[in-house]
Amino acid sequence: MGLTYEQAAGRIMVALDYPEAAGAEKLLRELEGVPCYMKVGMQLYYSAGPAFVTALKERGYSVFLDLKMHDIPNTVKGGANSITKLGVDVFNVHAAGGRAMMEAALEGVDAALTAGAKRPSVIAVTQLTSTSQAVLNDEIGIAGPVDKAVLRYARLALEAGLNGVVASPQEVVAIKAACGSAFQTITPGIRPAGADIGDQSRIMTPAQAIAAGTDYMVIGRPITAAPSPREALESIIKELMEV
Numbered sequence: 001m002g003l004t005y006e007q008a009a010g011r012i013m014v015a016l017d018y019p020e021a022a023g024a025e026k027l028l029r030e031l032e033g034v035p036c037y038m039k040v041g042m043q044l045y046y047s048a049g050p051a052f053v054t055a056l057k058e059r060g061y062s063v064f065l066d067l068k069m070h071d072i073p074n075t076v077k078g079g080a081n082s083i084t085k086l087g088v089d090v091f092n093v094h095a096a097g098g099r100a101m102m103e104a105a106l107e108g109v110d111a112a113l114t115a116g117a118k119r120p121s122v123i124a125v126t127q128l129t130s131t132s133q134a135v136l137n138d139e140i141g142i143a144g145p146v147d148k149a150v151l152r153y154a155r156l157a158l159e160a161g162l163n164g165v166v167a168s169p170q171e172v173v174a175i176k177a178a179c180g181s182a183f184q185t186i187t188p189g190i191r192p193a194g195a196d197i198g199d200q201s202r203i204m205t206p207a208q209a210i211a212a213g214t215d216y217m218v219i220g221r222p223i224t225a226a227p228s229p230r231e232a233l234e235s236i237i238k239e240l241m242e243v
């Protein structure tokens, strides 16, 4: 059976990639009432700060804080502790920081829980969806196919105790087979048919991503840069309901 409207909307994380809170607020007004996640990334966070994130939570939004921490374990532990106290539902670190760094993030979360915070999902970024095969091999210097590198990061994140990974929807089937169906996949690199690909590389349409089994799809410009963001979002929800 297909997804209901609420289920389909709940699988979408809208990327609030704006330079200031005002732009994000305008989008929030346009999308009012649609039960999707809101994703705050570094552009908006560095401008609007933690107050914007806590305000989103107070207004009832589900929030993914996409700051992609990558630092020594002690620093990531502290960062994870501070983020958990903001009350976000999901945040992320880079799997490339290694197992000890990811475990430290979980220690930071645990320490915040004793202070009364609720447990967020902690997710590891594998290979950015803008990374092509050629860039991975020739610039970054990692040999072999992209999906092999993604799977190595996903297994490491699972071993470290994380809840899932950020990857391309193209890798979801392999990740679920290797790490189990409960291991969450959050997939940017979503482009409705005919949409501008921009700087993304490993892409799928919303329907292809949901058919592949992605748990949550991150979508920015196909919604935010559309003449009517509301219509663009509703059209993607409809596409998901028809799979």
Ligand SMILES: O=c1ccn([C@@H]2O[C@H](COP(=O)(O)O)[C@@H](O)[C@H]2O)c(=O)[nH]1
Binding pocket: 015, 017, 041, 125, 127, 128, 129, 130, 166, 167, 188, 189, 190, 198, 200, 218, 219, 220, 221, 222
């Ligand atoms: O591998 C990754 C990790 C994060 N992102 C983020 O997702 C959105 C995608 O926006 P679009 O406009 O739909 O391309 C953006 O906030 C990225 O920072 C990603 O694209 N790939």
